[in-house]
Amino acid sequence: MTAVTTHYPLLVCGATFAGLGAAFAAEQPVLVVERSAGVGQEFIETFNPGSADSKLAEIQLSPFEQSLHEELVQRSLMKQGGGPIHLPGAHAVLCKRIQDVGLQVLFLTEIVEVRPLGEGFEVMLYNVSGFQTIRVDRIIDTTSRRFSQPDHLYSPIGAKRISAHLSTDQPEQAAMPIVQPPGDRAQIVQGRFPSERVLTFTVDAEADWPAARHSLQEYWRTRPDSLASWTLAATSSAFGLDVPQGPQELAANWSWLPSEGSLHPLQAFNQGYQAQQSKEVIEDGYIKTL
Template identity: 35%
Template sequence: MREGQEARSADVLIAGATFAGLGLAGRLGKQAVVVERTGFVGPEFTSSYCRAVIHGTAKGSAEAQALRSEAQERNLIASDGAIHSPAFVPVLHRLIQREGINVRFLTRVIQVDAQPMGGFAVTLMDGSGLSVLHVKCIVDTTGLCDTSPLTASMSPVKRRLNAMIHHPGAPEEVPPRCSGYELHRGRFPSEWMVGCELAPTDDWAAARDRLLTHWRQRPEALKPWQLATIADAFEVMVKAGTCDIASGWVWHPSAAYRDPIAAYEAGIQLALEVLTP
């Protein structure tokens, strides 16, 4: 540890304030610390404008049922299961406050070092500088495996950048289906998204350029629709399941789920099946 670094400890480090990460953290309580490199909650859904559906008949834990019920009460779910994902942000912040989840936003994992006697020393960076967190286990729920990017690079991961579109003259008109332009609807009739798949080497600037070029080349039938806003996060398409990185260190990407409640439930089950004695 370098001079000036702060050392602390926790049982479990959870990478990503994702739906799965928050489900896991809520079940573990004070044993867990969540680190989120952005300032967003549930970014794999709330910030990516990805295609998502909540299945109302799915069974699960009491916590997952309560989250689904709150979303229904807030009118965030359509009859066909389509959702208004950005509006889950206040729901998740309420959940964090209610459950007392320890989340460190705008915090990046810089390095993970296995310790001779077990566990890990995780170097973190935030606005205050560097600190070291000593943990027994690491669960990475991010789409691109922030704690071990090499692991994600060896997996079949694809990314998309999505945007919301609108028709100024007819907000509720359904956009036509056109080859090469995959569209999906959110909770409301005027809530339509379009996106394009990215190259593996695309950074944020290149991704935006690719999306804007793709949209400028749209067919005549889509010309009345305009880009309203571009997503703040990539949609990540990755295989579901748990990947072992090392003993006590796993990757379970929340972005693998198309249903955010299912992702939340997966985090709860991960606590029950993997991390508890």
């Protein structure tokens, strides 16, 4: 059975870095809906530690974002001012922040249907507790595939990427500069620490997960000599996708802000935070900027 039980001024689709940024910035009650069991999956599960060229020093951070940045640096999960993030540690930091502020997040939850209702929406959710219908004034979808539109899933055009952590038992190899493999299908990305390296491999957009894994393994079987001492330690559990940065308006009070469109997790967090802070809302008959 379904019943309208709760009203939220804001529904965030995706416990992504951008989604959590928007949720932490909200001054009114907010619900975050995440179809997986973790946070920041668009970076963490795709093994994307963020571009080393990201210019985080040029971003104006709020006090909350500054404290998050400082915590990541203090825990040695990121260098001061930017660079790749150690993703497993970042996951724990985000979970602790969610707990500290009491942010309401529903994990393993699907958005089944979104129906216009007045100036807002009626949203049907499904999880282990069954079906639930809520009312929301505004929706921000931060997922790469736009899961707030279950009947019209967004499919990226072009290629997608599968990634794998590399490992070597030769310390001298881990200390040497990265030598990029030939061709344009494979690239090695530096992680937070010198021995933390990620191979990203481009596959066809139509390739399913078994086909993508097979392509990666076939490439690795004939890998160049520069990678001979390295092994595939772990494979990502999600594809990396090329998506626009956003935001895009899907309808009135319904926007798409794909977190994965940013080059770095903290850039995505900042984009979500700033998008929510700059949203004009009507309060006491006046329009103000939060």
